[in-house]
Amino acid sequence: MTVTIEKKKQFIRFDPRTKIILLVLSMIVATTTPSLLYECVLILLIAGFGSVCGKVRYSLIGSAVFMALYLSTVFYLENSTGTMHTMFTAWLSLVFKVYPGGMLAGIAVSTTRVNEFLSAMNKAHISRKIIIPLAVMLRYIPTIREDWRYIKDAMRLRDVSPSIIGLFTHPGMTVECLYSPLLMAASKAADELAIASVTRGIENPKPRTCLIQIRFRIQDVLIILCFLAVPVASLCC
Amino acid sequence: MAEGGVENINLSVNAGECILLCGRSGCGKTTITKLINGLIPHYFAGELSGSVKVGSLDAFQTPMYQLAEKVGSVFQNPRTQFFNIDVDSEIAFGIENEAVRPDELHQRLDATIDTLKIKPLQGRNIFELSGGEKQKIAFASVYAMNPDVYLLDEPSSNLDMASIYDLKAYLQLLKQQRKTILIAEHRLYYLMDVADRIVYLSEGKIEAIHTPESFCALSGNTRKSMGLRAVDLRCVHPKDKPRREHSVLLEVKDVALHYKKRPIVKNITLKAAKGEIIGVVGCNGTGKTTFLRTLCGLHKDYTGAFLWSGKQQNGKDRMKRSYMVMQDVNYELFADSVGAECSFGIKNPDMELVEKTLSELELIPFREKHPNTLSGGQKQRVAVAVSMICGKELLVFDEPTSGLDFDSMQQVAALIQKLAADKIIFVVTHDYEFICQVCSRIIHFGQGQMTGGIVVSEENEKQIRERIGAVDTLERKD
Amino acid sequence: MSNQLQTNTVKKGLTVKDLIIMGVFAALLTVCSMIGGIFFAITPTLTFYFSIGAALLPGPVFLLLLAKVPKRGALAIIGTIVAVLSLVLGMHWAMGLGGLIGSLLADMVAGTKKYRSKKMNILAYIVYSFGPTGTYFAYFIDPQTWASTMLKKGTTEDYINAMNNTADWRVLVIMIVGTILVAWLSGFIGSKLLKKQFEKAGIIA
Numbered sequence: 001m002t003v004t005i006e007k008k009k010q011f012i013r014f015d016p017r018t019k020i021i022l023l024v025l026s027m028i029v030a031t032t033t034p035s036l037l038y039e040c041v042l043i044l045l046i047a048g049f050g051s052v053c054g055k056v057r058y059s060l061i062g063s064a065v066f067m068a069l070y071l072s073t074v075f076y077l078e079n080s081t082g083t084m085h086t087m088f089t090a091w092l093s094l095v096f097k098v099y100p101g102g103m104l105a106g107i108a109v110s111t112t113r114v115n116e117f118l119s120a121m122n123k124a125h126i127s128r129k130i131i132i133p134l135a136v137m138l139r140y141i142p143t144i145r146e147d148w149r150y151i152k153d154a155m156r157l158r159d160v161s162p163s164i165i166g167l168f169t170h171p172g173m174t175v176e177c178l179y180s181p182l183l184m185a186a187s188k189a190a191d192e193l194a195i196a197s198v199t200r201g202i203e204n205p206k207p208r209t210c211l212i213q214i215r216f217r218i219q220d221v222l223i224i225l226c227f228l229a230v231p232v233a234s235l236c237c
Numbered sequence: 238m239a240e241g242g243v244e245n246i247n248l249s250v251n252a253g254e255c256i257l258l259c260g261r262s263g264c265g266k267t268t269i270t271k272l273i274n275g276l277i278p279h280y281f282a283g284e285l286s287g288s289v290k291v292g293s294l295d296a297f298q299t300p301m302y303q304l305a306e307k308v309g310s311v312f313q314n315p316r317t318q319f320f321n322i323d324v325d326s327e328i329a330f331g332i333e334n335e336a337v338r339p340d341e342l343h344q345r346l347d348a349t350i351d352t353l354k355i356k357p358l359q360g361r362n363i364f365e366l367s368g369g370e371k372q373k374i375a376f377a378s379v380y381a382m383n384p385d386v387y388l389l390d391e392p393s394s395n396l397d398m399a400s401i402y403d404l405k406a407y408l409q410l411l412k413q414q415r416k417t418i419l420i421a422e423h424r425l426y427y428l429m430d431v432a433d434r435i436v437y438l439s440e441g442k443i444e445a446i447h448t449p450e451s452f453c454a455l456s457g458n459t460r461k462s463m464g465l466r467a468v469d470l471r472c473v474h475p476k477d478k479p480r481r482e483h484s485v486l487l488e489v490k491d492v493a494l495h496y497k498k499r500p501i502v503k504n505i506t507l508k509a510a511k512g513e514i515i516g517v518v519g520c521n522g523t524g525k526t527t528f529l530r531t532l533c534g535l536h537k538d539y540t541g542a543f544l545w546s547g548k549q550q551n552g553k554d555r556m557k558r559s560y561m562v563m564q565d566v567n568y569e570l571f572a573d574s575v576g577a578e579c580s581f582g583i584k585n586p587d588m589e590l591v592e593k594t595l596s597e598l599e600l601i602p603f604r605e606k607h608p609n610t611l612s613g614g615q616k617q618r619v620a621v622a623v624s625m626i627c628g629k630e631l632l633v634f635d636e637p638t639s640g641l642d643f644d645s646m647q648q649v650a651a652l653i654q655k656l657a658a659d660k661i662i663f664v665v666t667h668d669y670e671f672i673c674q675v676c677s678r679i680i681h682f683g684q685g686q687m688t689g690g691i692v693v694s695e696e697n698e699k700q701i702r703e704r705i706g707a708v709d710t711l712e713r714k715d
Numbered sequence: 716m717s718n719q720l721q722t723n724t725v726k727k728g729l730t731v732k733d734l735i736i737m738g739v740f741a742a743l744l745t746v747c748s749m750i751g752g753i754f755f756a757i758t759p760t761l762t763f764y765f766s767i768g769a770a771l772l773p774g775p776v777f778l779l780l781l782a783k784v785p786k787r788g789a790l791a792i793i794g795t796i797v798a799v800l801s802l803v804l805g806m807h808w809a810m811g812l813g814g815l816i817g818s819l820l821a822d823m824v825a826g827t828k829k830y831r832s833k834k835m836n837i838l839a840y841i842v843y844s845f846g847p848t849g850t851y852f853a854y855f856i857d858p859q860t861w862a863s864t865m866l867k868k869g870t871t872e873d874y875i876n877a878m879n880n881t882a883d884w885r886v887l888v889i890m891i892v893g894t895i896l897v898a899w900l901s902g903f904i905g906s907k908l909l910k911k912q913f914e915k916a917g918i919i920a
Contacts, residue, residue: 020803027808090854091762098807105805115326117803129729129788134796136738137745139322142364144746147568153535154569157560158582158623173571173582175904179775180912181568182743184609187783187918188567190739192317194732199274200331200378201305202320203731211329211342280732573911609916 011054016120018220019108022049025227026100029234036070038234042100045226050107052219058110062103069095114138119210132202136193143189144182151181243268243441246287252385253415255408257428260438261464262612262642266421269438270388272296273419275304291386306335309379313391313640315371319378324361327374331382349381353407367521369400376407387411389420393427394640395564397520397667398706401427423642426470429453437463466643467670475673475693475701483510487631487661492541494527501527505541505687507680509661511630514653516672516693517665518705519682525665528682529633532663533559559631560624564639566616569623570608575600578608579622586626594622598652614645621652632656634664638671650675669705679704729792733784740780741793745800747772752847763851763886767893770844774901775908777840778833782909782919785830787822790843794818797846813849817842833909837902844898848890855887 029042043066050059073092114135121131155162155177166174243265250256258266271277272289279301289296291307309331312318321327329346337345350359355373363371372392379387393401405427411418412431422428435447447455453468460468467473489507493500502524509515517525530536532543534556543550545558563569572578579595580586595601598618603611608619617637624632634653638646646668653662653675666672672679672693680689681704691700729737752769755761780789797818798811825832825839913919 023802023805027802027805031808094762094807094850094854098805101805101807103805105803108803114322129734129792130795130799132731132734133738133741133792134799135320136735137742137796137800139320140739140742141746142322143316144742146364150563150565150568153530153533153561154563154571156535156556157533157569158571158627159557160582175775175908176573176912177571179908180571180573183776183779183913184567184916184918185565186739186743187736187779187913189317190736191732192312192314193320193739194735195276195280196310196312196318196375197320197330197735198280198301198731199276199305199308199310200382201302201334203300204302204305204334204336206336208333209336209339209342210333211326211339211346213339573915607912607915607917609918 012052012219013111014053014223015214015216015220016108016112016116017124017214018216018224019104019112020120021224022227023101023104023108025224025231026104029231030097030100032231033234035234036073036096038230039096039100040066040070041233042227042230043103045230046100046104046107048226049104049223053107053111055107055110058106062106066099066103069099113212115210115212116214119212119214122208122210123214128208136190140186140189147182147185151177154181241265241268241441242283243272243438245442248436248443250417250419252417253412255412255418255431255433256420257425257432257435258419258421258438259423259425259435259465260444260642261644262423262614264438265441266438267390268441270310270390270419270421273386274308274310274388275299275301302334305331305384306382307384308386308388309382309384310388310390311372311375311379311392313394315368315375315395318375319363319371322362322364324355324358324363324366324374327363328377328381331378335382345381345383349377352410353377353380367400368395369397369403369521372396372400373403373407376404380407384416386417386419389418389422391422391640392420393422393424395636398669399520402706405431423466423640425466425468429468437465439463461643464642464644466646470669473670473673475695475698477694478677483512485510486546488544488547489532490542490544492528492531492539492543494524494531494536495538495540496524496527496536498538500685502682502685502687507687507689511659511661512657513678514657514662514664514676516676516679517663517682518667518672518679523682523684524687525682526635528687529561529635529663529665532631533561533633535561555631558629559633560620560627560629561633561635562617562620562624562637564636566613566620567609569620570616573607574605575608575611575619575622576604578619579626581623583627590626594625597625598622612645613640614648617649618652621656625656630660632660632662634662634666636666636668637664638666638668646671667705669702672701672705729784729786729788733786733789734792736780736783737789737793738796740776740783741796743776744773744780744793745797747776748847763890764893766844766847766851766890767897769847770841770894770898771901774837774840774898774903775905777843778836778902778905778909779913779919781825781830781836781839782913787826790818790822790825790839794822794843794846807850807853809849809853810847811849813852814846816849817844817846833906837899837906840902840905841895841898844894848894851887851890 026042026046029038033039043063047059047063050056050062069092118131118135121134152162160166160170160173160177162177241263246269258269260266268277271281273291273296275296277283278285278297285297291304294304294307296304319327320330325346328349329342332342332345350356353373353376355377358366358370358374363374366374372395392404396404401424408418408431420428420432429449432449435449435452436443437445437447485508487509489505492505493503494505495501505528517529519525527536531539532555534552534554537552543555545554570578572581576595579591595604598621600615600618600622603615608616611619637649637653641649650671653664656662664676676693678690678692679701680687681691691697691704693701748769751771752765755765755768794815794817798815801811801814802808821839821843824842825836828835830836
């Protein structure tokens with residue numbers, strides 16, 4: 001674990017707010033662009049961004065998959081007809097609208113630690129009423145996976161199949177097996193988590209400080225300008 | 238008076254003193270800690286009279302965040318105490334709330350990590366840590382806030398021996414710093430040379446206040462009648478078990494376990510007969526749980542063979558035969574009442590058997606109650622009832638004594654011994670007292686190996702202690 | 716329960732405890748709808764029915780949440796968080812927006828009966844379940860421009876014809892009716908479980 005952190009340090013780090021701005025920009029491009037060519041440029045930019053963040057392999061694969069989709073659209077979809085064609089057109093349109101955002105999000109999520117993200121939210125003066133549940137949510141998702149593992153074991157030992165098939169063959173029983181322990185555990189965890197945080201002063205009205213300090217630097221400005229160029233170009237041309 | 242309620246409590250604690258609160262489950266020791274950190278009345282409501290003062294602060298009138306700067310609390314369950322995903326942010330959580338300046342945050346974080354010797358944990362994901370390590374982080378987060386008073390509510394419940402001794406070292410450090418400490422705890426042995434006064438509670442009242450000397454001088458029987466566990470593990474010796482002659486039923490042949498393609502344990506070979514209670518010991522992460530899950534047919538990535546009366550068993554066969562009473566037994570209780578739980582998922586439940594099992598386990602009074610409303614020990618018994626009704630022949634208990642007082646531990650011990658008459662039982666535990674009393678032999682996991690078959694008997698005492706790590710700091714070679 | 720200190724604990728607005736419960740349940744809601752919906756989302760011909768799959772599992776979670784935090788704003792905040800996260804995770808903007816609108820409306824619906832009526836809460840869940848359909852409404856409002864980005868020559872005759880065909884309106888109807896039915900079922904199961912299990916278990920504060 002420590003090794004990976006040190007490795008990451010060799011690459012350029014960006015402010016989480018920058019990543020959010022980039023995400024918004026690429027979503028704007030993906031939804032408003034008049035032609036897929038702009039999206040190709042965007043994907044290239046994202047791949048470049050990913051590479052400087054240290055996600056070279058991911059960027060290469062991401063671009064390759066996009067190119068495959070793009071080429072198949074250009075060569076195949078343009079010339080075919082039929083209902084399947086219609087369905088695929090609608091679906092692929094959605095894919096193209098979501099793909100750049102998704103690819104960039106993959107980079108952003110894997111290079112940002114949760115505390116950095118929360119620090120950014122804090123710095124953007126977002127209300128505590130949003131930051132606290134958000135932090136808890138991010139922390140609780142891995143717990144659900146742990147809980148599910150235990151529940152699955154318990155179900156199997158009671159000869160109840162922990163699967164979608166079980167849900168249809170023994171609906172009543174499977175539903176209880178699923179929700180009962182999961183929600184009991186969630187209620188208990190919420191309670192204990194609340195206790196552990198109020199006894200450490202989470203209700204303090206003073207503006208919270210943050211261990212991780214984030215700030216805009218020159219690389220942040222540069223990358224935002226690069227990304228900004230795409231929608232500007234698509235507007236001008 | 239309701240369970241856990243207290244009355245007529247008069248207690249003044251001097252600065253720098255260490256108070257141990259003990260007594261049966263529900264005697265009110267946790268309630269006292271909640272009165273001091275302000276959880277009562279700010280978080281839990283109820284009838285309340287009297288006053289609690291912490292230094293110059295009135296605990297009932299002071300907002301919790303102000304109290305939090307003076308009183309730090311560590312709780313029982315390491316899994317639900319952390320708010321962040323990474324260790325550093327978690328340690329800084331309290332001081333961030335206090336709005337300590339960013340440059341000072343780092344200083345305090347580094348100082349905490351140094352003093353508590355948790356450098357190896359720095360920068361890691363808390364979800365990857367063991368229970369003991371998580372508990373250290375919970376402690377560190379409170380320590381970073383530098384409170385005057387530390388409250389610990391059954392902090393050792395989910396810890397192994399080594400972690401308990403680490404916790405003890407932390408407490409000794411606090412004493413050197415002249416901090417005030419209050420600990421509510423069932424496991425007493427590690428606190429005898431830490432505590433200055435020992436407060437014994439019963440049914441919500443302070444029954445007696447002892448010094449460690451007068452407390453240790455209590456006879457074993459007096460202590461047991463007070464519902465308290467051993468005060469000195471050096472005085473606990475393995476009991477010889479009557480030998481029961483049964484033929485070998487379960488045979489584990491050269492099993493190797495893998496987890497995500499990495500080998501964990503190799504060459505597990507084991508024979509067991511009905512009537513045996515096998516203690517499974519070893520540090521966290523050595524493959525104990527994986528082995529037992531494989532034994533129950535839940536983990537599939539293994540090589541080797543499992544035989545039941547000489548016949549090879551596949552995963553499904555083993556799953557039918559075995560049952561696991563989990564440490565957090567809540568995960569395996571599904572139904573809306575104890576009665577329904579016992580026949581849950583069985584096509585034609587044998588109502589007579591259900592009836593018999595319920596009365597055998599003294600669960601009749603709770604039949605209509607929801608399992609979630611029962612105490613830990615009672616829930617455990619419900620899970621055992623299920624295994625009996627399903628006719629399981631191999632039972633695995635995962636840490637059955639965590640968080641139990643002496644009486645409940647006795648009950649579990651008696652229950653397991655009774656069950657063993659016609660079953661093979663495995664018990665994962667770190668509890669030396671419990672092993673001495675119940676297990677017929679122990680198997681140990683560590684360094685990718687399983688070493689088997691130390692018979693629990695007086696002559697093997699030294700070996701058993703070493704395997705479990707039940708060696709006090711004084712006796713440990715440093 | 717006659718102590719005056721009681722007033723301290725009964726706060727009107729959302730307490731830290733409420734916020735933490737909301738966080739835990741937001742995680743559960745999201746995971747449940749992902750598990751139910753993922754199969755639909757990745758299958759090209761079923762992608763329109765994502766909201767039906769997503770509505771299948773979270774009903775009991777939703778109802779228990781409302782039982783535990785019967786306060787104004789709880790759902791709205793969860794909707795906001797999920798919208799922020801779907802933005803960060805690179806979902807289509809209309810999905811986040813749909814989710815936000817869905818949860819705001821759900822908050823209002825459940826609020827009419829002070830979050831205490833099970834029927835209203837189930838209705839609120841049905842409304843909430845329409846959140847993920849945002850993307851598809853964005854599509855249905857203007858299918859031509861939707862695809863025009865992709866196809867250089869603009870949309871083909873064939874595509875426009877197909878879109879104007881009743882078949883595609885059928886898709887919309889199935890999507891809406893299916894979501895209502897499945898969300899109702901999930902909410903109904905939730906209300907049953909609430910009564911059978913959680914009220915009895917004493918976890919509803």
